[in-house]
Amino acid sequence: MERGQINKLTKEDITVVDTKIAKKSIFGTSLGNAMEWFDFGIYSYLAVTIGKVFFPEIDPSAQLIYAFATFAVAFIARPIGGLVFGMLGDRLGRKKVLAITLIMMAVATLSIGLIPGYATIGAAAPVLLLAARLVQGFSTGGEYAGAMTFIAESTPDKKRSFMSSFLEVGTLVGFIAGSGLVTLLTFLLGSETMLAWGWRIPFFIAAPLGMIGLYFRSHLEETPAFKEMKETTKGRKDQASLKKIFTDHWRSLLICIGVVFFYNTINYMILTYMPSYLSEQIGFGEMKGLVLILFVMIAMIPCVLLMGRWADRIGRNRLIITGLIGTIVLSIPAFYLMDTGSSVAAFIGLLVLSCLFTAFQGTLPAALPSLFFTEVRYGSLALTYNVSTSIFGGTTPLVVAWLVKATGINMLPAYFLIGVCVIGLFVVTLFVKETGGRSLRGSKPTVEHESEAAELDSQTAFWWKEEVVKRQERAGITPGLLGSQQKNVSKIQ
DSSP states (O other), rough: OOOTOOOOOOOGEEEEHHHHHHHHHHHHHHHHHHHHHHHHHHHHHHHHHHHHHHHHSSOOOHHHHHHHHHHHHHHGHHHHHHHHHHHHHHOOOOOHHHOOOOHHHHHHHHHHHHHHHHHHHHHHHHHHHHHHHHHHHHHHHHHHHHHHHHHHHHHHHHHHHHHHHHHHHHHHHHHHHHHHHHHHHHHHHHHHHHHHTTGHHHHHHHHHHHHHHHHHHHHHOHHHHHHHHHHHHTTSOOOOOHHHHHSSSSHHHHHHHHHHHHHHHHHIIEEEEEHHHHHHOOOOOHHHHHHHHHHHHHHHHHHHHHHHHHHHHHHHEEEEEEHHHHHHHHHHHHHHHTTOOOOOHHHHHHHHHHHHHHHHTTTTTHHHHGGOOOOGGGHHHHHHHHHIIIIIITTHHHHHHHHHHHOOOHHHHHHHHHHHHHHHHHHHHHHOOOOOOOTTTTOOOOOOGGGGGGGHHHHHHHTHHHHHHHHHHHHHHHHHOOOOHHTTGGGOO
């Protein structure tokens, strides 16, 4: 078949997924992601208290910065964890690695609740806190990228954005559970009791939640894409390696870093930094700020699902670009509303920014795995996602808190968001290919019913074929697909 010639597909050319199994995969994976963000929620909402417990000798105005510094330091371990677990995930399977990361995360979170405060063991307290956060960072390095990979490879092409958006619902549910628990405990126990011992309770709950998540994950099936890859590459020695990733997929690596840069900078700005901003800069008090963010996150859940459904209909890139432009235009008005000191105005400002952010939550969990081929997807995504998150996203609360303290400008977070979105708009517009409704790179089209094969043609189904051919030509290899790619498109060569 000549290049560009269209050929209709048969049922042998597609992968049919069981909808029930796909839904089970989404639930089990999202539950683990909720566990991760339960930890983020309780830590960010307890940042002020943690600063007082572990850094009492430091000036009160700087305690929050030190607490966020401990939060940020954990991100040093994320790229290492992403590298280790990502490479294992491409070799051993997605399911096994996701079970390991969940266990480590639950144990590390529980251990934070067991660490004595500075008043009891002195300088050893912040050191132990740092160690626990490093373990959390290491395990998280393989968690989210693995979860994105698992769901993307387990869902049909036409519904991938919507079904992948449930991963971000897990994020919000975990964050709501963590922040809601802190808010409730603060209300019931009061600030003094929370400072004395109440702050430990949310960390203790991590252990049973981890066991529940592990149970569901242990009953998942491996993804169809990974099983197909293992069958077609059996006996081959050219497994996923760092050399292969950096040599053959460097362009996708850079694009992923750019996308994750704006995605997680906005993410950590809204979900991690804003509670402390409302408390420390706007003067709302801990309780009011926590309650406002909590209601905003609840409102975000249906928006995320709606964005995921829209992305499957009109394309992911359109929604992403709309969200970026909207954030650029409305960031300053939103922060002006928060700066009025009115609870209603602050809620509206937060809601505007958060609803715009759902345009990314409903699209990127499906778009990011689509950047990479199956044999290197987990490792490449875990490496780039965590490098970008660690450098940019995880440091956002620390950097913004320091800038606001140094300049005294309450509007500075708005300017920060605008700058980030301008860069994001440049990356998405020029470098991110629209993949909504298409097969994953290196995989057969994934459908719900065999009858859908008749609706597809080889040229659109295997749209990524040209990328493989060009890569081989650059490497001086006679064009011809290898391994699983050869099997997938053998009928159109």
